[in-house]
Amino acid sequence: DTAVSQTPKYLVTQMGNDKSIKCEQNLGHDTMYWYKQDSKKFLKIMFSYNNKELIINETVPNRFSPKSPDKAHLNLHINSLELGDSAVYFCASSQWGQGAFGYTFGSGTRLTVV
Amino acid sequence: GQQVMQIPQYQHVQEGEDFTTYCNSSTTLSNIQWYKQRPGGHPVFLIQLVKSGEVKKQKRLTFQFGEAKKNSSLHITATQTTDVGTYFCAGPRAGNMLTFGGGTRLMVKP
Numbered sequence: 001d002t003a004v005s006q007t008p009k010y011l012v013t014q015m016g017n018d019k020s021i022k023c024e025q026n027l028g029h030d031t032m033y034w035y036k037q038d039s040k041k042f043l044k045i046m047f048s049y050n051n052k053e054l055i056i057n058e059t060v061p062n063r064f065s066p067k068s069p070d071k072a073h074l075n076l077h078i079n080s081l082e083l084g085d086s087a088v089y090f091c092a093s094s095q096w097g098q099g100a101f102g103y104t105f106g107s108g109t110r111l112t113v114v
Numbered sequence: 115g116q117q118v119m120q121i122p123q124y125q126h127v128q129e130g131e132d133f134t135t136y137c138n139s140s141t142t143l144s145n146i147q148w149y150k151q152r153p154g155g156h157p158v159f160l161i162q163l164v165k166s167g168e169v170k171k172q173k174r175l176t177f178q179f180g181e182a183k184k185n186s187s188l189h190i191t192a193t194q195t196t197d198v199g200t201y202f203c204a205g206p207r208a209g210n211m212l213t214f215g216g217g218t219r220l221m222v223k224p
Contacts, residue, residue, distance in 0.1 A: 042216055043202065103157070
């Protein structure tokens with residue numbers, strides 16, 4: 001059983017389009033996250049959600065809108081895609097505990113904007 | 115804001131040689147975590163260190179947390195080709211989030 005699953009795995013789209021990435025975890029965790037990994041492998045914080053509530057929005061442009069319908073799901077919608085949005089987006093989950101618990105990551109969504 | 119830095123960025127070793135990556139935080143950490151990301155894969159949690167001066171081992175991997183809880187290291191003894199990947203350290207910050215270091219990419223020549 002996949003613990004944190006993301007779909008789609010690959011996404012190629014044109015500039016200006018709107019796209020969504022879905023994430024689901026079956027670990028019973030109460031906190032979920034989105035991270036962006038650029039071509040240099042740097043993992044950048046985007047959002048943190050605890051029990052469906054937004055906890056942190058790390059100065060991400062308004063074009064990015066996360067939605068958590070329940071604590072097992074965290075989706076990411078991106079409007080008006082730009083070339084600079086090309087990256088791998090990772091969803092992750094953990095138990096809440098002030099960073100005291102390890103994250104379980106999804107397999108990532110490679111987004112290419114052309 | 116909190117910064118977590120890792121050195122080196124890249125390391126090429128011959129199979130059988132040892133490897134060490136170092137992690138430094140600009141702030142004192144309550145704990146530090148280490149992750150491994152294989153090429154084309156996703157980060158996988160390896161270990162968490164909590165106590166000042168703590169040392170933990172996982173087979174050929176040795177993890178240390180500094181006395182001041184601002185630095186950490188990961189040492190791999192006698193590297194194997196299966197050790198290839200990028201190793202990240204991460205420190206906790208507000209919102210239950212982790213700040214990741216830039217990673218050290220390990221390449222092993224057979």
